[in-house]
Amino acid sequence: MCKKLAMLGVAMLFLQSSSAWMPEERLRRSALDAGGEAPERPPLHEGFLLSGRLLISTVFCFVGFFETRRVLGGHLHNPPDGHDVLWPKLIQLVLVIPFTLGYKTTLVTELLALSMVLEAMTEWPFWGEMYHDMPAMFHALHAKDHFATNVAVAGGLFLLQEDPGKYTLDAWMKKKD
DSSP states (O other): OHHHHHHHHHHHHHHHHTGGGSHHHHHHHHHHHTTOOOOOOOHHHHHHHHHHHHHHHHHHHIIIIIIHHHHHTTOOOSSOOGGGOOHHHHHHHHHHHHHHHTSSHHHHHHHHHHHHHHHHHHHOOGGGSOOSSHHHHHHHHHHHHHHHHHHHHHHHHHHHHHOOOSSSHHHHHHHHO
């Protein structure tokens, strides 16, 4: 369920980043073309940024807290797979709070995206699975799902890095200055 919520968050960030379909964005672009001051971003845009960030954070919260506790408790999968690797879970555990709050957004999203891509490439190599028997085929499909989710969430993180919105700790601190 957390993966699906994270993917919904990525979709919201994608919609916000390709927002030419929104009338407010067309008005803003025409104001910029006329040399005027850009108006404040509409609440719908800010809501998409906030919702996308919070939905993506659900996967990091789940993996960071529950999966780390499971692995540290010795409850491993049989046969072992990418679920049992601790290093991505620890990175996500450390970065989930600043990510959720929107603190040091550029650095935090870069680190999370890098960890997601590295985990996808090293722990979920679906292309190396054996397809000659049924259990390996099912595991390859499972690994492919995790790989695709990791890469998609990393893409969403890069979208968020560009413009995290006004509902972040970074924006609040900047406003106070």
